[in-house]
Amino acid sequence: MPEDDDQTMQSTPAALKIPELLENIFSVSDEESNCNANVLVCKAWSEPCMNVIWKEVTDLLRVAKLLGPIAPYHVPAFSNKKEPFNWDRFHFYAKRIRRITCHHDEYKDGYKRKNYEFLFAEIGLSRPSTPLFPNLQALEWHGEIDLYRQNFSVMFMEPTLKQYILHDNSATVPALSLILRTVAERCPGLKSISLTLGSDIAGMDDAVLKFIERMTSVKSLTLPPFQDMAPFASVLRNFSHLEELIIGDVQIYRGLPFIQSLSPPSTGSNCFARLTTFSIVASYLVAGEFFTNSLPSMKRVTITSDIRKAETPTSVKRLIELLAEKCPQLEVLCLSYNPLLQPVKQQCRSPPPSCFVKSMHLQPLLACSRIRSFEFNHPYAVTLEDQFAEDIGSNWPYLQKLSLAPTPCMQRKDFKNCFTLRALLSFACHCRHLYHLAILVAPQPSTCPSQSDIQALPPRFFASLSTFDVGASMIYECDVVHVTMILSRLLPEKCTIQYEKPSKLGDTGESSSDKSKWKLVKHRIPYVRWMEREVGAKICDLEAENRRLRAELNASSA
Numbered sequence: 001m002p003e004d005d006d007q008t009m010q011s012t013p014a015a016l017k018i019p020e021l022l023e024n025i026f027s028v029s030d031e032e033s034n035c036n037a038n039v040l041v042c043k044a045w046s047e048p049c050m051n052v053i054w055k056e057v058t059d060l061l062r063v064a065k066l067l068g069p070i071a072p073y074h075v076p077a078f079s080n081k082k083e084p085f086n087w088d089r090f091h092f093y094a095k096r097i098r099r100i101t102c103h104h105d106e107y108k109d110g111y112k113r114k115n116y117e118f119l120f121a122e123i124g125l126s127r128p129s130t131p132l133f134p135n136l137q138a139l140e141w142h143g144e145i146d147l148y149r150q151n152f153s154v155m156f157m158e159p160t161l162k163q164y165i166l167h168d169n170s171a172t173v174p175a176l177s178l179i180l181r182t183v184a185e186r187c188p189g190l191k192s193i194s195l196t197l198g199s200d201i202a203g204m205d206d207a208v209l210k211f212i213e214r215m216t217s218v219k220s221l222t223l224p225p226f227q228d229m230a231p232f233a234s235v236l237r238n239f240s241h242l243e244e245l246i247i248g249d250v251q252i253y254r255g256l257p258f259i260q261s262l263s264p265p266s267t268g269s270n271c272f273a274r275l276t277t278f279s280i281v282a283s284y285l286v287a288g289e290f291f292t293n294s295l296p297s298m299k300r301v302t303i304t305s306d307i308r309k310a311e312t313p314t315s316v317k318r319l320i321e322l323l324a325e326k327c328p329q330l331e332v333l334c335l336s337y338n339p340l341l342q343p344v345k346q347q348c349r350s351p352p353p354s355c356f357v358k359s360m361h362l363q364p365l366l367a368c369s370r371i372r373s374f375e376f377n378h379p380y381a382v383t384l385e386d387q388f389a390e391d392i393g394s395n396w397p398y399l400q401k402l403s404l405a406p407t408p409c410m411q412r413k414d415f416k417n418c419f420t421l422r423a424l425l426s427f428a429c430h431c432r433h434l435y436h437l438a439i440l441v442a443p444q445p446s447t448c449p450s451q452s453d454i455q456a457l458p459p460r461f462f463a464s465l466s467t468f469d470v471g472a473s474m475i476y477e478c479d480v481v482h483v484t485m486i487l488s489r490l491l492p493e494k495c496t497i498q499y500e501k502p503s504k505l506g507d508t509g510e511s512s513s514d515k516s517k518w519k520l521v522k523h524r525i526p527y528v529r530w531m532e533r534e535v536g537a538k539i540c541d542l543e544a545e546n547r548r549l550r551a552e553l554n555a556s557s558a
Helices: 005-011 019-027 032-038 044-055 058-064 087-094 117-126 147-156 173-186 205-214 230-236 286-292 314-328 359-367 386-395 423-430 451-455 478-491 509-556
Strands: 099-103 136-142 163-167 190-194 222-225 242-246 277-281 301-308 334-339 373-376 402-405 435-439 467-470 496-497
Touching: 019 230, 058 087, 087 147, 087 423, 117 147, 173 205, 205 222, 277 286, 286 301, 286 314, 314 334, 359 386, 386 423, 451 478, 478 509, 496 509
Parallel strands: 099 136, 136 163, 163 190, 190 222, 222 242, 242 277, 277 301, 301 334, 334 373, 373 402, 402 435, 435 467, 467 496
Antiparallel strands: none
């Protein structure tokens, strides 16, 4: 490589002289060493590489070292008290930082991160009046909010901040109130806010509500699931920029009392006018309060109910009807449940037939023709007929993901009211974009599609299908060969068969047997395809030889 920068740039393609393009190229580099090496190529490459290297900081000590050497003590502190901080060096790097992620309960370079108190106290006393990080856009804060962390976290809160993420499992109400009030005052233009406050959130709703009332420009908002969310709904319904609303994270707030009240939005036409994504941890009845008015922009909905009180077919149908009526642009719907905190070892009694959701309860959703993904993870299996598969395929031409295989809290192995393998014909015929299909099937030979049925399908059917999940579907030993033959012809080679999702109860002997049979099907399919290709090639060779001999015979007889 030429030593002179001018010679280097003359031999470089014009596209690789554009700083913005270089940053995008360097940002997808798999190895940090590549960026470090590219810094030394030439001046034109140095700046974009430095921007990528310093774009995100996860170690505050790395930033503090820019000001001066740090003594190797258990509690970090600057070693040279006589020399002033090197602010020029600090600003050269700090202006490139776009995101800071702070973790305070881990060790780094021998220091426990909560011992940064004295280090940042010194920085706070001598810092200039100009912003420390003038281009900072995102601040993610993990750990306790005690007094000294409040003090030095304020250093990072600049008007340029667009995203604020707070994870604190043990915050007190006074500390939380102070930090949120500071954020609201210093960062009024926040576009994305995520608050995760652990399992003990009682009494914090007032502090969070006062904070939210001031953040009227927010576009994405994640809130803890307070039992009474009605005041929040009343405030948020008039946020004209709100596009994403997430209330509760099932993995973090598992086991908490669910939301008791959400309160219906107002009847105004501008209520949640731009909201496209909604997720909530609540019963279907409470979640339904949110959909009493039309939401013309709503595209993605996730509702997680409580498994301790399973939803009834009536509550499922009522919610589906509301969504179909109030969300005409709906594209993604996930109806799930909050799993149990502790695995239950014993088998539960089979539920009465009245607990089973049927296709008629899901039928209203077919009116949403834009559906791309539908997941219905009910504790009990859903009663389905092959005609419903035809209805899904013909009404949802853009379908990409369908999951109707339950992740049940109990196994009912005599359940057979599910799709047959003939249902695959409907999905293959209509759903050209389908990449994930999870359904229970009853693979008896009498209901399997024939070779002529498969040949009648359109060209390149299931071209996008990559996952076929049969869940806990039953299969008998005598059906393995026939099912293997059919699936080898229906499923594309890149498609992976999955079976029996992990159960909270563990495997019974019967379910383990079914699992091993589906494993046989999965492993035999490649061999069946190989044999059919080999036999097909042999047949083609024999037919070609037959044509050659006939041609020779005809020529000799002429």
